[in-house]
Amino acid sequence: MDQNALKALVGQEAVKYVKDGMILGIGTGSTVRYMIDALGKRVKEEGLSIVGVATSDRSAKQAESLGITIKQLDEVDHLDLTIDGADEIDDNFQGIKGGGAAHLWEKIVAINSTKNMWIVDESKMVHHLGKFPLPLEVIPFGSSHVLEKLDKMDLHPSFRMNEDGSHVLTDSKNYIIDLHLGRIDHPHELANTLNGIVGVVEHGLFLDTVNTVIVGRQDGPEVLNARD
Numbered sequence: 001m002d003q004n005a006l007k008a009l010v011g012q013e014a015v016k017y018v019k020d021g022m023i024l025g026i027g028t029g030s031t032v033r034y035m036i037d038a039l040g041k042r043v044k045e046e047g048l049s050i051v052g053v054a055t056s057d058r059s060a061k062q063a064e065s066l067g068i069t070i071k072q073l074d075e076v077d078h079l080d081l082t083i084d085g086a087d088e089i090d091d092n093f094q095g096i097k098g099g100g101a102a103h104l105w106e107k108i109v110a111i112n113s114t115k116n117m118w119i120v121d122e123s124k125m126v127h128h129l130g131k132f133p134l135p136l137e138v139i140p141f142g143s144s145h146v147l148e149k150l151d152k153m154d155l156h157p158s159f160r161m162n163e164d165g166s167h168v169l170t171d172s173k174n175y176i177i178d179l180h181l182g183r184i185d186h187p188h189e190l191a192n193t194l195n196g197i198v199g200v201v202e203h204g205l206f207l208d209t210v211n212t213v214i215v216g217r218q219d220g221p222e223v224l225n226a227r228d
Ligand SMILES: O=C(CO)[C@H](O)[C@H](O)COP(=O)(O)O
Pocket: 027, 028, 029, 030, 031, 032, 084, 085, 086, 087, 096, 097, 098, 099, 100, 101, 102, 103, 106
């Protein structure tokens, strides 16, 4: 199976955990796209009744096009489960997210969700975080000074740019700075440091967040219990 087939596999597996009446957080990314397709199929074919809260405009659009009811986070009083992708997951089930520039909304949805499930192909499972560049969502105002500060801290930052030379913009119209770290040995310490930098809205370290991980492996989906 190629990577896309593994992504489709975990997307289809994840929707088996969705129950009638649930309020569901819907993540963002190419893996989640398959999950939304499979969810739309259950809504259409089984009459599954759920409400979704999307972590990006593109996920909201796709879900609505398939007949899934989407509400804003502030319109619901709780979320039962959020299903999202990830860029890296380490041996302790800590993660990096934000490859799709959606980690701010993803983190807000995740911390308001009773349970969090991540769906990934096996290439995302790593021993140590950091090979994947760590995304930061930053306010455009003064962002070059934030970049300079991060550079002086030896965090190897670069702005994420589009091919036409413009800044990648998040759904909140902020910029992304990626930190090219290679290896993150102390994720909690790094998270605390980044939380203290004015202008950084949110970083892509998702620590102590996920409950269940579904990994797409060649011999089928593997369901891992990360934490209760
Ligand atoms: O965090 C994310 C978006 O901000 C995605 O969940 C993450 O980048 C994984 O994406 P994909 O499934 O396309 O590999």
